[in-house]
Amino acid sequence: MTVKILYFASLKEALGCAGEDFVLPSGVSTIGELRTFLAGRGEPWNALGEGRNIRAARNQRMAAPADPVLPGDEIAFFPPVTGG
Numbered sequence: 001m002t003v004k005i006l007y008f009a010s011l012k013e014a015l016g017c018a019g020e021d022f023v024l025p026s027g028v029s030t031i032g033e034l035r036t037f038l039a040g041r042g043e044p045w046n047a048l049g050e051g052r053n054i055r056a057a058r059n060q061r062m063a064a065p066a067d068p069v070l071p072g073d074e075i076a077f078f079p080p081v082t083g084g
């Protein structure tokens with residue numbers, strides 16, 4: 001199952017990429033599991049790790065860690081953003 005992952009703002013800078021097409025490994029079926037898997041890649045991916053203030057969206061709607069990841073989804077990770 002393939003999904004598109006996007007990275008924004010300081011997270012994009014830390015990872016050195018704006019996004020990737022990603023084949024989900026077996027056992028990864030939620031936003032939280034995806035984030036944990038990506039953070040497990042090591043440096044610099046630990047920017048997505050536990051305790052980091054990162055938000056997620058699924059198909060351009062805010063998502064919770066327990067939300068499912070489905071084939072063809074667009075998953076975005078980003079730090080909290082404020083307006084001004």
